Amino acid sequence: MNEWVVTSVTWLNYVLTIVLVLVGGFFSVLAAVGLLRMPDVYTRMQAATKAGTLGVGCMVLAVATHFASLDVVLESLLVIVMLFITAPIASHLIARAAYFVGSPLWDGTAYDEMRGCYDADSHMLHNCPLPSQGDQSDPRPSMLAGRTSREVMTDDDEDMTPRRRKPDASRSQAS
Amino acid sequence: MNASMMLESVGALPAQIETALFEGPIAIQAVLLIVLGMLALAMIGCLIRLLLGPTLPDRVVALDLLGMFAVAVIAIFAILIGRPVLLSVCLIMGLILFLGTAAFALYLERRARP
Numbered sequence: 001m002n003e004w005v006v007t008s009v010t011w012l013n014y015v016l017t018i019v020l021v022l023v024g025g026f027f028s029v030l031a032a033v034g035l036l037r038m039p040d041v042y043t044r045m046q047a048a049t050k051a052g053t054l055g056v057g058c059m060v061l062a063v064a065t066h067f068a069s070l071d072v073v074l075e076s077l078l079v080i081v082m083l084f085i086t087a088p089i090a091s092h093l094i095a096r097a098a099y100f101v102g103s104p105l106w107d108g109t110a111y112d113e114m115r116g117c118y119d120a121d122s123h124m125l126h127n128c129p130l131p132s133q134g135d136q137s138d139p140r141p142s143m144l145a146g147r148t149s150r151e152v153m154t155d156d157d158e159d160m161t162p163r164r165r166k167p168d169a170s171r172s173q174a175s
Numbered sequence: 176m177n178a179s180m181m182l183e184s185v186g187a188l189p190a191q192i193e194t195a196l197f198e199g200p201i202a203i204q205a206v207l208l209i210v211l212g213m214l215a216l217a218m219i220g221c222l223i224r225l226l227l228g229p230t231l232p233d234r235v236v237a238l239d240l241l242g243m244f245a246v247a248v249i250a251i252f253a254i255l256i257g258r259p260v261l262l263s264v265c266l267i268m269g270l271i272l273f274l275g276t277a278a279f280a281l282y283l284e285r286r287a288r289p
Contacts, residue, residue: 028247045232082266089277100283
């Protein structure tokens with residue numbers, strides 16, 4: 001009975017390690033494909049950061065399941081926590097820097113929420129109200145003006161209108 | 176028969192390195208070698224994006240992902256050669272990667288300031 005338990009736990013250990021390593025490799029390849037195929041800095045960044053973090057996290061978790069001892073598990077959990085804290089911060093920093101450098105948006109970008117919200121001199125966010133619904137000409141200045149072939153924000157697309165909630169309706173529902 | 180014998184028969188390892196390099200059951204070793212190949216493919220993709228990225232933030236993102244894959248390769252080797260000490264290398268490498276990316280981002284943003 002005891003021997004059977006030890007054997008089954010060992011096999012479970014092997015299967016868990018193999019599955020975690022394979023999932024990690026799959027997500028790593030997916031991150032690289034997203035980095036190669038996405039059209040834009042920002043979309044490339046979201047593919048690379050999320051899938052890459054998940055892949056590397058699965059592989060470090062596979063190390064924890066393979067050496068099933070307390071110190072290895074604690075250290076690998078430390079690695080995973082550090083990875084999951086620092087990866088979003090790093091990608092946020094690169095995205096902000098890319099927006100300030102003015103790397104071009106994709107032509108099919110529906111809505112640039114940060115348009116005109118940053119002060120170009122001080123790089124600080126200032127209060128910017130959303131333009132009214134159906135406003136064809138956005139008076140706010142764009143940091144990316146003249147960098148895309150199409151206009152960055154077009155309001156005539158029907159499929160992007162549900163994304164912008166009306167602030168009055170949501171507040172009345174909440175209260 | 177283990178994975179170092181397999182590699183030696185292919186010719187990837189010299190004959191002086193005996194079977195002491197890799198440890199563990201053969202199924203795990205085979206899967207780990209396959210995943211190392213997948214990671215090599217992913218790193219080649221990152222390298223292509225690093226070479227032909229149109230703007231500098233593209234290259235910084237590609238470099239970040241390349242460093243994360245290097246952390247993954249070190250984790251795989253920790254299983255493959257049976258030494259969990261390499262997790263410390265993963266930890267330090269992740270920290271240095273974050274510092275490098277943050278430094279690149281700060282440099283880019285300072286350069287964009289008029």
